[in-house]
Amino acid sequence: MARKCTICEHEKVEEINRVLIEGASLSEIVSKYFGITKAALFRHKKNHLPAKLIKAQEIQEVAEADNLLTQVTLLRDKALSILNKAEQAGDLKTALQGIRETKGCLELLAKLQGELQERTEINILLNPQWVSLRTVILRTLEPYPEARLKLVQALKEAEDNAVN
Numbered sequence: 001m002a003r004k005c006t007i008c009e010h011e012k013v014e015e016i017n018r019v020l021i022e023g024a025s026l027s028e029i030v031s032k033y034f035g036i037t038k039a040a041l042f043r044h045k046k047n048h049l050p051a052k053l054i055k056a057q058e059i060q061e062v063a064e065a066d067n068l069l070t071q072v073t074l075l076r077d078k079a080l081s082i083l084n085k086a087e088q089a090g091d092l093k094t095a096l097q098g099i100r101e102t103k104g105c106l107e108l109l110a111k112l113q114g115e116l117q118e119r120t121e122i123n124i125l126l127n128p129q130w131v132s133l134r135t136v137i138l139r140t141l142e143p144y145p146e147a148r149l150k151l152v153q154a155l156k157e158a159e160d161n162a163v164n
């Protein structure tokens with residue numbers, strides 16, 4: 001049967017843990033807090049403190065992730081509002097930039113929310129570089145309508161396949 005830990009049950013356990021982490025010596029702590037022994041402190045430091053630290057770190061990480069999520073959400077809202085304004089003003093270049101920014105935020109949000117589950121596959125069709133390259137290719141082919149049409153059809157097929 002496990003012995004009760006006088007440190008874990010101590011009313012000042014949080015404080016004792018903190019001074020332990022800060023590197024205070026066991027005798028120092030024993031002399032400072034009522035009703036604890038060096039042996040109990042040693043056992044607590046060895047067996048209980050690491051688990052507490054891991055837990056504290058997890059809580060911290062969850063808090064940080066939450067915080068990040070809030071920040072990205074704010075960023076997304078901002079990008080969306082810029083996008084709307086640019087659209088209304090007919091500033092298509094800025095609007096495009098806004099779409100890109102918004103898309104980045106949404107991806108990050110999805111990732112943070114675990115929806116992407118860290119999938120490593122990259123969808124090239126959603127890649128902004130591909131989108132602009134695609135535009136360049138199609139524009140270059142404008143003097144050759146037949147070839148252009150064929151390319152558009154082939155691309156459409158490829159994109160449909162990739163989506164389904």
Ligand SMILES: [Zn+2]
Binds near residue numbers: 007009
């Ligand atoms: Zn303990």
